Amino acid sequence: MSQSQVAPQPQKLTPLNIIGYGTGDAANNVGWQMMNLFLTTYYVYMGIDPMVVANIFLGARLFQAVVYLFAGNVTDNFKPNKNGKFRRLVVIFGIPLMISVALMYTIPPNSAMNIKIIWAIVTYLLYQLFGALGGVPYGALLGAMTEDPNERQKLSAARNFGSAAVGIIFTFTLATRVNSMDPSKLFLPVVSVFCVLGALGYVFMAKATIEQYTPAPQKKTSPLHSLQVMFSNKALLLVCLATLFMTNPVGSIAPIVAKEVLAVGQPHLISQVTFALTLVSVLAGAVMSPFSPVIVRHLGKKTTWITGAAIVIISSLAFIFVENAWLAVFFIAMNSVGVQFITPCVWAMQADSVQYHEWKTGEKNTEGAAMGALSFTRQVGGAINSWAGPAILSFIGYKSGMNVAQDPSIQTNMRLAVGLVPTIVFAISAILIFFYPVTEKKFRQITTDLKERHAKEAAQA
CATH class of the missing domain: 1.20.1250.20 (MFS general substrate transporter like domains)
Structure with a gap:
């Protein structure tokens, strides 16, 4: 058909x-x-x-x-x-x-x-x-x-x-x-x-x-079948789990970070720094999208993901220690660049995992189930990411309301949280992807083996 x-x-x-x-x-x-x-x-x-x-x-x-x-x-x-x-x-x-x-x-x-x-x-x-x-x-x-x-x-x-x-x-x-x-x-x-x-x-x-x-x-795929395919497919499971650990809260609370961390004692900088942080969040994807396929082609999907996570980790740790507001904005920008290294790898690795699963088990036509599993885990990851920004504000004792006097510890605690949360979760993401079994060399072997297998099946039909 x-x-x-x-x-x-x-x-x-x-x-x-x-x-x-x-x-x-x-x-x-x-x-x-x-x-x-x-x-x-x-x-x-x-x-x-x-x-x-x-x-x-x-x-x-x-x-x-x-x-x-x-x-x-x-x-x-x-x-x-x-x-x-x-x-x-x-x-x-x-x-x-x-x-x-x-x-x-x-x-x-x-x-x-x-x-x-x-x-x-x-x-x-x-x-x-x-x-x-x-x-x-x-x-x-x-x-x-x-x-x-x-x-x-x-x-x-x-x-x-x-x-x-x-x-x-x-x-x-x-x-x-x-x-x-x-x-x-x-x-x-x-x-x-x-x-x-x-x-x-x-x-x-x-x-x-x-x-x-x-x-x-298309063949209908139930949520239960998607979960069954995910847990029986090591490559898909690792990609799905890794997408859960991509929390980067600074974008959703950028105006508050600008006001309470980067421009403290410099009220004339608040609007400028807020503008810069917001613009960084908006432009990162658009600026990186033309370069992402080239990076993936040269480094491979697995290495690109780990490299992106490393950029996020290094820039997030640097954000904790820099005092200059504009240097901090630069490291937030690099943080966003690191995330954009990873983004194009997600769906490509999901597609590779389908062929890996067929190669390992012989089970075919799991594309829909794999897509359903990854889509659901990405939605859950998005929910966690949305929760993280305001949750950080709560954990450090930030008081709601505009122009409310905050405890002096808010500046230090917010800086630590905004830097440490992505450092920890992207480190976990990189560790999970380190064990992802489908390297570029392995994928070439898989596609070759599957072509031979399909040709043999067609000849026997």
Whole structure:
């Protein structure tokens, strides 16, 4: 059976098609970038206890991980019409997603704390729900638009550009003011405008993109089967476990780190350092993405992962000891670069682990189960990462509220936590990957052996 049913004479993608797809991810990132860059600071400055914030993030992200298990079925069961299938789903879930993002930043400032917490929980859960339901069809849309590898690369580049563009705009509009302006007045006007633009972006994406390919029905994979495959596949298990140990909390609490650690006693630097830390978080992926394939090709996936972890560890330890604010920003930037070394290895190693499993056991067609296992563990890892930033604030005794006097020990303790947490977890990640059995040499042997095995099976059929 062919992998897909091809529409008659599929057309080449136009610049409008590519821009339209990138616009969709720009809309996705209205919520994603606001959550990553500013939501922790907003909740804490609105007076919500940091540990409460951490638990909201953890619970909601785990909830989203469960939703992702069912979002594929929602997409599969949706019937296409003349306006497509995936595009319509992105709009159907994208517009309420934008509404939920705006609502996250409308906590009544003078309400009782219980009201603030309930408001945060409900709106954040809605964001995670619609984000999962809309994210699956948006990802599937790329495959429905083209099967040409070069065109898919262009679509991926447009997606990265859309994400970075939104992050840069938020950095310029919010980062310099987040530590000086009342959060109840700062965020809502900016977020509301971008949510309207995001909703319009989804509509534009639906009009500008095309669906030419209908993926063939795939074998259904249960969560239990995904777990069984993961625990029976050493290579996949190590990759999944290693992704759980990639916690890097500085991005989510960057404005607070800038204010309470790097610019203490230098109030004139607060806005500049906050801007720099936020920009580093936004640009790391965009700057590194063109170089990542070259690095992986020269070092190999396993060595690239360990090298990236080493960069994170060295830069995180250096952050603890440097006093100069701008040198500290540099090491945070290097920390982000190290993470980007690892990111492209994750999915590539998952794909390699499928062939390793077939080579070791003879079991075929475990791609879906392996993808399900890795996707779930990445969601759990994301939940832990979201929890870590505000949890650190709680553990060191940080007091919620804006311009609240903090204990003098906060500066030292926050510096230690921001440096030591990634040092420890990325060291564990590197140790796990050290035992990953599929080196580049081993993978070449596996592919050769499987080709010979498949040829023999075909001859005997």
